[in-house]
Every structure is written in structure tokens, then in C-alpha cells.
């Protein structure tokens with residue numbers, strides 16, 4: 786099992802990413818995943834860092850006001866930063882991060898981060914797009 790697969794397994798089992806860039810943390814819900822996590826400790830640390838950085842970039846973008854989003858130069862700057870991070874990092878971690886942070890944002894605010902409307906979270910289109918991009 787690769788570090789990415791371990792990360793996906795931990796998150797799917799209700800685990801979460803916490804801490805900050807200096808002290809990245811992977812919280813587990815199931816204790817029996819611990820040996821797997823220990824075996825990939827160093828790789829997981831860098832994947833969790835990637836996820837933390839990307840989560841912050843998504844949040845900064847999603848937290849822009851309506852007025853800020855209409856400022857095309859500013860909007861492009863935030864989107865450019867996200868694209869740079871997504872391309873630089875592991876694509877599977879980028880997707881996992883998008884899914885978990887969009888879900889967290891939606892349950893916290895009640896707004897879908899993709900269409901900025903109050904209501905359901907529209908994750909499916911992005912999911913298909915990402916999986917297509919990753920050749921799955």
C-alpha cells in the first residue's frame with residue numbers, strides 16, 4: 786500500500802488532517818490503522834503538508850466576497866495559486882483535499898463552494914473531471 790492509499794483510507798475511515806505546516810497531524814479514528822500510518826510516516830508528513838497548504842488556498846478563495854470574486858485580476862490570482870499547488874502536488878492528494886475541504890466548508894457555512902449558492906454541495910462534476918484528468 787502506498788502512502789497516498791493509506792491517507793485515503795484514514796480519511797475515509799473518518800480521520801482528519803490537522804495541525805499546521807510545521808507540525809502536520811493525521812488524526813485517526815480507527816486505532817488499527819496506526820501500524821500502516823507508522824510505516825509511511827515520512828511520506829505521509831509531506832502529503833499532509835500538501836493537503837494543509839491546498840486547504841488554506843481553497844479556503845482563501847472560497848472566502849472571497851462577491852465583490853472580490855468579480856475583481857477578475859484578484860480572482861485569477863487566487864485561482865492561479867490553487868492550480869499551481871494542485872499541479873505541483875500529488876494529484877490524488879489534491880482530489881482528496883478538494884473533496885474533504887469542500888465538504889467541511891459546506892457543512893460549516895451551508896454554501897456550496899463551487900457555485901456559491903446556499904443549498905446542496907455540487908461535488909460530482911468536479912469528481913468526474915478530476916478522475917478523468919487522472920486517467921481513471
Ligand SMILES: [Zn+2]
Nearest residue numbers: 897899900907
Ligand atoms: Zn454548487
